[in-house]
Amino acid sequence: TIxxxxxxxxxxxxxxxxxxxxxxRVLEKAGFQREGVLRKYLIVKGRxxxxxxxxxxxTDYQS
Numbered sequence: 843t844i845x846x847x848x849x850x851x852x853x854x855x856x857x858x859x860x861x862x863x864x865x866x867r868v869l870e871k872a873g874f875q876r877e878g879v880l881r882k883y884l885i886v887k888g889r890x891x892x893x894x895x896x897x898x899x900x901t902d903y904q905s
Contacts, residue, residue, distance in 0.1 A: 845900045852900050857883070860892040869896045873903075 845851055856874060858865045870876070874896035882890040 843903060845903045854898045856896045856898075857893040858896065860894055866894060866896075872898070874898045875902070 844854065854874075856869050857880070858869065860879060866876070875898070877895045877897050880893045880895055883893040884891055
C-alpha cells in the first residue's frame, strides 16, 4: 500500500461533491473516514458547491 511505499506519509485526503453519493460510498468501502462538509468550497459554472472531506490515516492501515 501507499503507507508501506511512503513510510513518512501520515494522511491521505479525498474531496467529493456533496451530491456524489456513489463516490462517497467507494471511499468508505476503501476505509476512508468522513470528516465533514466544506461548505461553498468552490464555484462551478457560477454556483457554489459543497465538498465532503474524507481521510485515511497511516494508523487506519492494518498490514
